[in-house]
Amino acid sequence: MKSRWSLTLLLVLMVGLVLSFGSSWSALEGAEQFYEVLARHYAPIIRQGAASEQDYITALDFDGDWISNNNWENQPTGDLSAYVYYSVIESKTHWFLFYSLYHPRDYTYEDCATSGGCHENDLESIQLTVEKDGTPFGKPKTLETLAHDSIYLYTFEDSVGSGFLRVAGTADLEDGHPVIYVEALGHGIYGHKGASSSIYYFPRLLGGGTVTYRVGEQAEVPESTKDENISYKLIPIYTTLWPRRDSIGDGKTFDRPFEYRGQVLSASIDGDTFTKDSANTPWGYWQARGATLSRGDWFLDPARAVSFHASFEGDFSLEYLYNPYLRDLQRQ
Secondary structure (H helix, E strand, O other): HHHHHHHHHHHHHHHHHHHHHHHHHHHOOHHHHHHHHHHOOOEEEEEEEEOOOHHHEOOOOOOOOHHHHHHHHHHOOOOOOOOEEEEEEEEEEEEEEEEEEEEEEEEOOHHHHHHHHEEEEEEEEEEEEEEEOOOOOOOEEEEEEEOOOOOEEEEEOOOOEEEEEEEEEEEEEEEEEEEEOOOOOOOOOOOHHHOOOOHHHHHHOOOOOOEEEEEEOOOOOOOOOOOOOOEEEEEEEEOOOOHHHOOOOOOOEEEEEEEEEOEEEEEEEEEOOOOOOOOOOOHOOOOOOOOOOOOOHHOOOHHHHOOOHEEEOOOOOOOOOOHHHHHHHHHH
């Protein structure tokens, strides 16, 4: 009860500051604290198809180290407490909230030795675009979800239309939080529950069910594959994964270097069990680029990426007030 009241007080204080300072908030010393509150406000409710414990979300260093090519082997004994990675970037007109779900294994119901569909490490993500409309937390406009080789576009209202991506449907909200649906086995993320039989149907056939995760103060481990009330903890990409972006190579955290605007970044999480280096980093996604975007833009330059993916009414600025990733790259 004490932590709940502490969070409520923090929200009240932050909302007051936002209302007082408006668009100049990003220049204030406490901006990062507000971004954390904003990320919690919109943190997704996760309906995770779960055929086994291999479908529980956790942190990349769940096994106590940042060596990523031992994660398949360490999955049965590692700490499967629930974490979700997040990032907030702000333009003059919008906030872009990015959330990433990590699983140590991407697997199949057939034997991985022969199925050809398994790989070590899995990081699939969503992007929420929120319009700054003068209210403390703005108005959500689009939800983009990553499922394997595709990004799917969902909208919260009719004022947003298709762009490079076709609108796949209307996003769900529950108590102000977007609801996302995650496959068992392969962990693709969708904005509606009927998108894949691996969210509800196949897990039950395999004796499992659906785990429901909600943001909270504690990182909890599900009691079963049918646990409907599990708390996950948010952890910032900027202070956890991003500082390790140069740890590239076999036996390190990341792998598959690529060039982004003159700087070398890591495209994948290092992995050598079954398909090698198959899980992308947040800044390594290549999907939905067309001939306009580059690998990495979906995370690093979201205003450009989202305005290409969808069509928006009204102002949509490409100028950032807060984008620490592009700032860091420019300083290198």
